[in-house]
Amino acid sequence: MTAIPQGRTRRAALVSALCALVVTGTGLTGCSGEDPDAGTNGVGKLPAAKIQARTRAAADSADTVHLSGNVVTNGRTYTLDMRLKSDGGFGSVTSQGVTFGLLRIGAQLYLKANAEFWNHADGSGKDTATADKLDGKYVKVPQGDPSYKRFSGFTDKDVLLDGLLTLHGTLATDGHHEQSGVRTIRITGDKGAGGTLDVSLEGTPYPLRLVRAGDAGTLSFSDWGKGFALAEPEKSETVDYGKQLPTS
Incomplete structure (x- = not known):
């Protein structure tokens, strides 16, 4: 049997290691000629x-999904972290340094934010009494209020996916x-x-x-298809302003 030169053996080992690194690190093939679709859904x-x-x-x-990341629309960046299903969803939205929570169960939308959010929601920064009352509460958003249309889309799986997956x-x-x-x-x-x-x-x-x-x-x-529960907030944590929010 002819002996294989040691240098050639080392080179072969190095090439093999590099190929493994490329395949593992990038998912690309080319060293071994293996089918990258082998064992996949095709x-x-x-x-x-x-x-x-x-x-x-x-x-x-899919019944459910967890969506997270950034969306830029009309010059404004929104950071989303939402769990969505066919009949509602919940999560947080951050825009211009302000974070607020959203919860929708069926047609009922709740908005939860701190006093700073409510204090500046109308641009005046003056209604501190109302802001303090709403601080950390689940505020029912009436369907006729402009805020409902503005925020409910963030909790609607079909609306979000229709607008994004393009x-x-x-x-x-x-x-x-x-x-x-x-x-x-x-x-x-x-x-x-x-x-x-x-x-x-x-x-x-x-x-x-x-x-x-x-x-x-x-x-x-x-988390596609992974179920989660939606629960109405406690009455002690909820504020209902009727047909319109105090600020929009």
């Missing part, structure tokens, strides 16, 4: 338009990636200028990460 082999249709159908059919321009695939330990296939609109969306290659092809077009925010999606 959507990675589909055209981008079909991947988008599959992931949108998966999102629509890529603009010509669709294409952009390789295999990984999000939070889950293998993904990435699809893009106009080579990324129209946004990018990472779709799970494991199990149901749920959307996992969205980068919106025009630097309009980045969102992560998780």
